Amino acid sequence: MKVNNKLISIVVIIGLIIAASIWYGRNNGLLPVAAGDEATLYDGLFNTILAIAAGFFLIVEGVLLYSIIKFRKRKGDEADGPAIHENLTLEIAWTAIPTVIVMWVAIYSFDVYTAMQGTQDLSGMAHGGMHNAVAHVDHAAHHESGGMHSNSMTSKATLASSNNNGVMMAGVIPSEDSDVVAINVSAMQFAWVFNYTDEIATAELHVPVGKKIRLNMNAVDVLHAFWVPQLRIKQDVIPGRETYLEFTPRVVGEYPVVCAELCGSYHGGMRTTMVIDTPEDYAKWLKEQQEIASNDPEAIVASRPPSQMSEQEYLAGKVAQMGITSKK
Amino acid sequence: MTQTLTPTQSSTAGAEPQKTPWWEFFTFSVDHKVIGIQYLVTSFMFYLIGGALASAVRVELATPDSDLVDPAFYNSLFTMHGTVMIFLWIVPAVTGGFGNYLVPLMIGARDMAFPKLNAIAFWLTIPAGLLLMGSFFVGPASTGWTAYPPLSILTDEHVGQAIWILSILLVGTSSILAAVNFIVTIWSMRMKGMDLFSMPLFCWAMMATSVLALLATPVLAGAMVLLGFDLLIGTNFFNPTGGGDPVVYQHLFWFYSHPAVYVMILPVFGIISEVIPPHSRKPIFGYKAIAYSSMMICALGLFVWAHHMFTSGTPDWLRVFFMVATLLVAVPTGIKVFSWVATLWGGKLRLDSPLLFAMGFISTFLIGGLSGVMLGSAPVDIHVHDTYFVVAHFHYVLFGGSVFGIYAGLYHWFPKMTGRMLNEFWGKIHFVLTFIGMHLTFGPMHILGLQGMPRRVAQYDPQFAPINVICTIGALILAFSTVPFVINAVYSWFKGEQAPDNPWNALTLEWTTSSPPIPHNWVGDPVLATGPYDYGEEYKEDRQEAIAVS
Numbered sequence: 001m002k003v004n005n006k007l008i009s010i011v012v013i014i015g016l017i018i019a020a021s022i023w024y025g026r027n028n029g030l031l032p033v034a035a036g037d038e039a040t041l042y043d044g045l046f047n048t049i050l051a052i053a054a055g056f057f058l059i060v061e062g063v064l065l066y067s068i069i070k071f072r073k074r075k076g077d078e079a080d081g082p083a084i085h086e087n088l089t090l091e092i093a094w095t096a097i098p099t100v101i102v103m104w105v106a107i108y109s110f111d112v113y114t115a116m117q118g119t120q121d122l123s124g125m126a127h128g129g130m131h132n133a134v135a136h137v138d139h140a141a142h143h144e145s146g147g148m149h150s151n152s153m154t155s156k157a158t159l160a161s162s163n164n165n166g167v168m169m170a171g172v173i174p175s176e177d178s179d180v181v182a183i184n185v186s187a188m189q190f191a192w193v194f195n196y197t198d199e200i201a202t203a204e205l206h207v208p209v210g211k212k213i214r215l216n217m218n219a220v221d222v223l224h225a226f227w228v229p230q231l232r233i234k235q236d237v238i239p240g241r242e243t244y245l246e247f248t249p250r251v252v253g254e255y256p257v258v259c260a261e262l263c264g265s266y267h268g269g270m271r272t273t274m275v276i277d278t279p280e281d282y283a284k285w286l287k288e289q290q291e292i293a294s295n296d297p298e299a300i301v302a303s304r305p306p307s308q309m310s311e312q313e314y315l316a317g318k319v320a321q322m323g324i325t326s327k328k
Numbered sequence: 329m330t331q332t333l334t335p336t337q338s339s340t341a342g343a344e345p346q347k348t349p350w351w352e353f354f355t356f357s358v359d360h361k362v363i364g365i366q367y368l369v370t371s372f373m374f375y376l377i378g379g380a381l382a383s384a385v386r387v388e389l390a391t392p393d394s395d396l397v398d399p400a401f402y403n404s405l406f407t408m409h410g411t412v413m414i415f416l417w418i419v420p421a422v423t424g425g426f427g428n429y430l431v432p433l434m435i436g437a438r439d440m441a442f443p444k445l446n447a448i449a450f451w452l453t454i455p456a457g458l459l460l461m462g463s464f465f466v467g468p469a470s471t472g473w474t475a476y477p478p479l480s481i482l483t484d485e486h487v488g489q490a491i492w493i494l495s496i497l498l499v500g501t502s503s504i505l506a507a508v509n510f511i512v513t514i515w516s517m518r519m520k521g522m523d524l525f526s527m528p529l530f531c532w533a534m535m536a537t538s539v540l541a542l543l544a545t546p547v548l549a550g551a552m553v554l555l556g557f558d559l560l561i562g563t564n565f566f567n568p569t570g571g572g573d574p575v576v577y578q579h580l581f582w583f584y585s586h587p588a589v590y591v592m593i594l595p596v597f598g599i600i601s602e603v604i605p606p607h608s609r610k611p612i613f614g615y616k617a618i619a620y621s622s623m624m625i626c627a628l629g630l631f632v633w634a635h636h637m638f639t640s641g642t643p644d645w646l647r648v649f650f651m652v653a654t655l656l657v658a659v660p661t662g663i664k665v666f667s668w669v670a671t672l673w674g675g676k677l678r679l680d681s682p683l684l685f686a687m688g689f690i691s692t693f694l695i696g697g698l699s700g701v702m703l704g705s706a707p708v709d710i711h712v713h714d715t716y717f718v719v720a721h722f723h724y725v726l727f728g729g730s731v732f733g734i735y736a737g738l739y740h741w742f743p744k745m746t747g748r749m750l751n752e753f754w755g756k757i758h759f760v761l762t763f764i765g766m767h768l769t770f771g772p773m774h775i776l777g778l779q780g781m782p783r784r785v786a787q788y789d790p791q792f793a794p795i796n797v798i799c800t801i802g803a804l805i806l807a808f809s810t811v812p813f814v815i816n817a818v819y820s821w822f823k824g825e826q827a828p829d830n831p832w833n834a835l836t837l838e839w840t841t842s843s844p845p846i847p848h849n850w851v852g853d854p855v856l857a858t859g860p861y862d863y864g865e866e867y868k869e870d871r872q873e874a875i876a877v878s
Contacts, residue, residue, distance in 0.1 A: 030778045046708055053698040060694050063669050064687055071608070073676045081610035081675035083864025091614050094666045095659060102655040102701065109705040110648055116707055222479040223574060225639060225714060229780030232711040236640045238575065239478060240568025243641050256789065260639075260714040260782045262472045264479060265400040268785030 017058045025051025035230035035255055035276060037248040038116040042232035045112045049105060116233075117246065180246075181208065185217040187224035187237040189263055190270040196286065199293040205257055205274040207249050208282035215245040225261035228274050236261055249276040345747050346846040356451065358443035359847060363450050364429025365745060368738075370450075371421040374457055375731075376814075378412035379807055381405050386769070386803035389796050394786035402786035403470035404485070408460065410473030411492065414588065415499045416457050418730045422595035423506055423541070424450060426737055427534050429745065431510060433838035433845065434528045436519025436854040441512040449505040456498035463491040472784060474581060477566035477574045481558045493556045500549045503541050503591075510538040519837075521856045525619070528836045528860045529612065532619040533598025536626035540587045540594070543630060548584030551577060575640055582633035590629040592726060593693075594622055596733030597664055600686050603740045604668055606834035607683035608675030611861040614667040621660035628657050638709045647706050654704035661697055665690060681755030682832075685736035688763050692728025696721055699774065714784075717777025723770040735762070735813070742820070743827030747843045750824065754816040761809035768802025835871070836860045 025047045034040050071081075183205070184195035195201045207213045217226060219237040226245060227234040235245040259270035277285060348359075353366055385405050388396040397405065428446060432439055440446045463469065467485040469492035483489050514535050518527060555577065557563040564570025566577040597618075605612045612618065634642055634650040642650075668690055677683060699721040703709045712718060735758075742750045772795045777783075781792045788796070830839040835858050841850050858871050 030775060032779055042707055042711060045705065046702075046711075049702050049705060049708060053702060057694065057698060060665060060669060061691055063673065064691055067669075067672045067675075067677065068679065068687070071672065071675050071677050073609075073678050077676060079609075079676060080863050080865045080868055081608060083611055083862070083866040084613065084670075084674070085611045085861075086614050086617075087670075090670070091617050091663070091667075095617075095663055098662045099656075099659050102658050102704075103652075105701070105705060106652045106655050109651060109707055113647070113707045222482060223476055227714075227782070229711070232707075234639045234710050234713055238568075238641055240571075240573070241575075241641060256780065258780065258782050262403070262476070262479065262714075262784045265398075265403060265470075266787075267403075268394070268399060268782075268787035271789070 013062075017055055017062075020058060021051045021055035024054045031232075032230050033251065033253075034232070035228075035249060035251040035253065036232075037250055039230060039232040040250075041112050041116050045108060048108065052101060052105070180212045180214045182214045182216060183207075185215045185226065185237070187217065187219045187226065187259070187263075189221050190259070190266040192226075192257060192259075192270070192272050196289065200286070200289045201293075202289060204272055206277055206282060206285050207274065208279050209249050209252050209276050210279070212246060212248050217243045217245065222263050223261045224259045224263050224270070227258045227260040228255050229258065230255040234260055252276050252278055344846070345842040345844055347747065347844065356447050358439070358447050360428045360432050360440045360443065360446060361745075361845060361849075363446050364425055364427075366450055367420050367424035367428060367453075368426075370453065370457070371417050371425060374412050374416035375421075376810065377461070378409050378417055379810065381409035381412065383803055383807045385409060386800045388786060389788070390800040392788050392790040392793050392796075397786075399786040400470060400484070403472070403784070404464075404468040404488070406784060407469050407472050407492075408464075411460065411469070411496075412457075413726070414473060414592070415496060416453065416460070418592045418726060418734070419499070419503065419588070420453055421734055422592060422599075422730065423503070423510070423534070423537060424453070426530070426595060426599060426734075426741075427506070427510055427537075430741070430838060431513055431531055431534055432517070433841070433849055434531055434836055434860075435514065435517060435522060436837050436850075436856070437513060437517040438848045440509050441517055442509050445505050445509055449502045449509070452498050452502040452505075456495045456502070459491050459498070460495040463488045463495075466491070468492070474578075474585070475555065476581075477555060477558060477572075477577050478568060480555060481567050486559065489559055490556065493552050493559070497549060497552050500545050500552070504545050504549075507538040507541040507545070510534050511542065514538075519854055519856065525616065526856070526859055528598075529601035529615065529618050529622075530595070530598035532622050533594045533601070536622040537591050537594040540626050540629055541591050544584040544587040544591075547580055548588075551580035551584070554580075575637070575642075578637050578640055579633070582636045583630075586633040586636065587629045589722075589725065590625055592730050593733075594625060596689070596730050596737075597622065599733050599737040599740075600668060600689055601664075602834075602836060603682045603686040603736045604671050605861045605863055606832045607678045607680065607686070607740075608672050609678070609863050610671050610675040611863050611867075612667065613670035613673075614663070615861065617663050618667050621663045624660040625657060628653055628660070632657060635704060635706075635709065638706050639713050651704060651706045655701060658697065658701045658704070665694060665697070678832075680739070680752055681750065681759060682736050682740035684756065684759045685732050685739060688759060689729060689732035689736060692724055692732060692763075692766065696724030696726075696728055699724065712777050714782055715777035716773040716781050716783055719783050720770045720773035720777060723766075723773070727766055727770065732762070732766075735759075738817075740832070741838075742817070743831045744838055744843050744845070746821050746824070747827050748820050748822075748824030749827045749831065750820045751816050754812045758809060758813045758816065761805060761812070765802050765804075765806030765809050769799050769806055770802070772798050772802075835862055 028047065028050055030050075031043055031046065034043050185205075186193040186195065191203060192205070193201055193203065194205045215226065215235075217235065217237045218241070219239040221239060223239070224237040225234055226237055230251075231247050231249070233245060233247050235243050237243055253276055255274045255276070257272045257274045259267060263270060275285075348362055348365075352362055353369070355362075357363060357366075384397070385402070388394065388402055388405070394402060428440065428450075431437075460468075466487045468488040469475065469480075469483070470485050471480040471483055471489065475489070475492065480489055514527070514531050518524075524532075554563070554565040558565055558567050558572070562570075564572040566572045566574050568574060601612055601618055632650060632654045634646055635654040638647055638650075668686075672687070699717070703712065703718065703721060739750055739755055742748070776792055776795050776799075779792065781788055827843045829841065829843050831843075832839070837854055837856070837860075838845070840854060840857075858867070862871060
């Protein structure tokens with residue numbers, strides 16, 4: 001009878017722990033709004049792993065607290081505890097169970113990881129998602145096209161992506177029926193520049209809802225990292241290489257674009273906004289940008305390469321408007 | 329494990345406690361005990377410096393604007409904080425400090441295998457630390473403790489960055505020398521009758537640590553030399569404008585720096601395995617499992633570095649391999665945690681400061697470990713990489729883990745090292761303040777990171793301000809928590825209650841000599857009377873007999 005009571009207590013406690021963990025996994029509220037398809041996939045994985053972690057947390061912390069209360073030395077008790085050295089069954093169990101769990105987590109993570117990248121070719125050049133390939137700059141072609149491009153970084157990105165199959169090349173305005181909207185991204189101390197075409201370069205990222213977006217990214221000075229917390233995606237932007245990022249925005253709204261890799265003094269100020277537009281708003285915005293560009297190409301300071309810009313131009317044009325106050 | 333060897337010769341007869349004169353600590357002493365204390369005291373001073381830098385960082389972050397220091401200097405503050413805490417506090421304290429003091433005593437040796445090398449290793453850390461601190465006068469490095477190129481090559485603080493590189497080279501050399509010394513000492517200087525599996529678990533941990541340090545540190549040294557070339561003489565190993573590859577630096581850096589986490593935590597695992605049994609009066613549960621798990625962590629630890637680079641443009645297959653390897657580290661780590669908890673279960677817990685800190689270690693390290701599993705999953709990592717979630721994670725591991733473990737060790741072995749007891753009341757106050765301060769500082773950072781706050785920023789989105797205020801209050805409590813400890817340690821060292829040779833009735837060999845131990849540790853040959861963890865009511869009589877005979 002006594003044994004049964006003990007067994008029942010253990011079963012009830014484990015049941016409660018599992019229930020509490022699952023509840024916490026589903027109701028943690030730790031992540032910001034999920035604004036893209038990838039974010040939804042991410043949240044499922046995150047919540048599952050969090051629930052497992054919560055279970056282990058409750059078990060171990062529970063045992064520690066119980067031990068402090070139940071097993072603390074009583075006054076005048078100088079006896080030792082029982083001389084238990086090992087228990088093979090128990091040890092095998094607590095080795096095997098975590099092994100199975102982490103392997104399952106690994107498989108689930110891999111599954112989500114590949115799904116987050118869509119149907120990409122994982123074997124080589126044409127892979128998208130959070131990937132990179134060394135930018136192959138064809139110098140001859142680069143010179144030929146030099147006159148057509150407003151800056152060398154843009155042409156480099158365009159050439160690099162033209163080596164890839166199956167996705168729309170950067171530097172081309174996406175048509176209505178295209179699958180992928182490609183945008184060239186240049187990262188520099190301390191600003192993001194988004195090139196939609198050779199003419200359109202903006203400091204704010206606009207993307208149409210529901211379309212697959214492909215960012216072809218390069219850095220002109222040091223490492224940066226492109227991160228939109230609401231999309232749960234991040235990719236380092238590396239000078240000398242081109243890196244890619246693909247995502248499908250789902251929720252119309254404004255979201256922060258953050259640089260996540262230490263890039264110098266004003267790293268904290270390297271922020272801008274990503275606007276997920278309805279298709280109509282996006283088309284309208286793109287048209288506006290084209291008009292601005294055709295009227296006054298020089299209006300977009302950032303479309304020039306940084307080597308032609310003074311530090312003041314960066315800071316005045318990009319950083320100061322982000323609310324940075326400098327003591328210098 | 330449970331063998332009771334027949335004592336052959338008296339070990340402690342005639343051993344009078346030997347106080348080391350204060351000036352001895354400022355000499356090129358070759359006594360492993362003096363060197364151990366030199367390491368501990370020096371590294372603790374760097375801990376206070378690193379803590380002061382951290383406090384400045386946190387006060388700056390109390391508001392979203394950079395209004396205390398300018399952003400460039402802010403970058404120097406956290407760079408130096410990270411560098412000091414890792415290279416001049418935790419690594420020297422756990423390996424140089426506890427390792428040097430305890431390993432020879434625990435294996436019944438007179439000293440380390442290479443005493444002079446040992447002294448050289450310690451004395452290399454002093455110029456390294458002074459250089460690093462001196463760089464504040466010329467503009468300290470400001471590119472993070474990782475010093476990723478091209479930023480670290482293009483930095484305005486050229487001199488500071490060069491000093492930083494030199495400093496890391498010096499501590500790296502020190503670490504390599506120490507690692508060689510530990511491996512040879514543990515392998516060849518164990519007393520007669522002590523095989524590998526009757527050696528205390530701290531020695532197992534030191535063995536694993538040393539192997540790891542020996543294999544990984546030279547790679548860091550290589551990376552530093554190449555980075556120095558790029559910075560000072562214009563080579564292009566990592567500089568993309570000249571055809572170099574900054575990602576290669578990351579591979580080299582993390583090949584050392586992830587194992588470095590285990591270099592910091594494995595000895596602490598060893599400390600915890602030594603502290604829990606005597607204070608809970610039970611044998612360590614699963615001795616062999618804990619010993620093997622240290623070696624498993626050592627082996628796996630060499631193959632996880634690229635999980636720091638899931639967003640760096642690493643190929644897919646690499647991410648998958650490193651994801652699986654990283655997640656697998658959870659298994660041996662879990663074995664240790666479960667074994668410690670099982671050791672506590674059913675014991676007679678003496679909830680004094682050493683055990684409080686050890687239990688504090690388990691409870692907080694657990695959180696760091698679990699968030700580590702989350703970070704091991706590549707998709708999860710990609711969102712929170714380089715955010716405050718990561719800051720929270722590694723502080724739970726390195727503060728909740730290493731620092732709590734170091735404190736547990738200090739409270740446990742202080743009587744042996746100084747011949748005096750630490751004051752228990754102030755020890756408990758210290759524990760409570762540290763525990764509260766730690767969770768208040770680092771707990772909310774998980775939320776900050778998940779919500780979208782990147783790390784290493786002086787300015788941040790105002791929506792994160794309230795949580796940052798909580799973190800800053802926690803950090804100030806944490807800073808204040810060191811006060812009772814420092815006063816307690818200094819006062820007790822000189823005026824504390826006299827400690828008996830074995831105040832905890834512990835069974836490892838260091839407790840069989842006087843407190844503090846005499847030069848060369850024992851008068852005669854040390855005697856292995858019991859296994860290191862033969863606690864428990866059933867062994868009590870045997871143990872007393874064996875000790876009486878010895």
